[in-house]
Amino acid sequence: MNPTYFARLISSPRFMLLLFILLFSMCKKGVDPENSAIVGEVFTTVDQAPTFPGGQVELNNYLMKNLRYPAEAQRAKIQGKVIVGFVVTDIGRIANIEIKQSVGGGCDEEATRVVKAMPNWIPGQLKGKPVNVQTSLPFSFTLL
Structure with a gap:
């Protein structure tokens, strides 16, 4: 040549x-960075579930450090459980965040904010390969 x-x-x-x-x-x-659409199939049952870096203990620490009881909910004495559903992608990113169970008073928005700010997770696996996995987290808002 x-x-x-x-x-x-x-x-x-x-x-x-x-x-x-x-x-x-x-x-x-x-995840397609243009519109955050998930690329590939999303699973609900996998061999190994996605995990927060450091496991459940670190997830609890993260939530204790970052979750704040909304002032509006405190004033209105709103309590309850918010369930946030989301997908952990095959590269560990959080996508498709949605409220599965709501209590209002700003609690839904606070739970969503905390999930959006999470670091990347360790992806779930199916047959030894990382895959997109639908999961959810409960957030309890209780006045003492």
């Missing part, structure tokens, strides 16, 4: 576009 032909080939706009598309398609996995 002629070296000048090769130099012209790799400097051509078509080649650069093709290379960009190829590299981008190889990197796309888990």
Whole structure:
């Protein structure tokens, strides 16, 4: 192959576009950053459930440190359990957050805020491969 032909080939706009598309398609996995749509199937039953980094103890520590009882709920004496559903993607990101059970008074928004701020999880696995998994977390709001 002629070296000048090769130099012209790799400097051509078509080649650069093709290379960009190829590299981008190889990197796309888990969540589409444009619209946070999940790429691939979402499972509800897996061999190994997704876990918070450090396990249940660290999840409890995270929640104690970050969850705040909303002032509106305190004033109105609102108590109860908010259940937040979400997907842990095959790369550990949190996606598709939704309230499964609501109590109002700002509690739903607070639980959602805390889930959105979570670090990436360790993905669930099915047949030894990481997969997208639908899961949920309960948040108890109780006045003392």
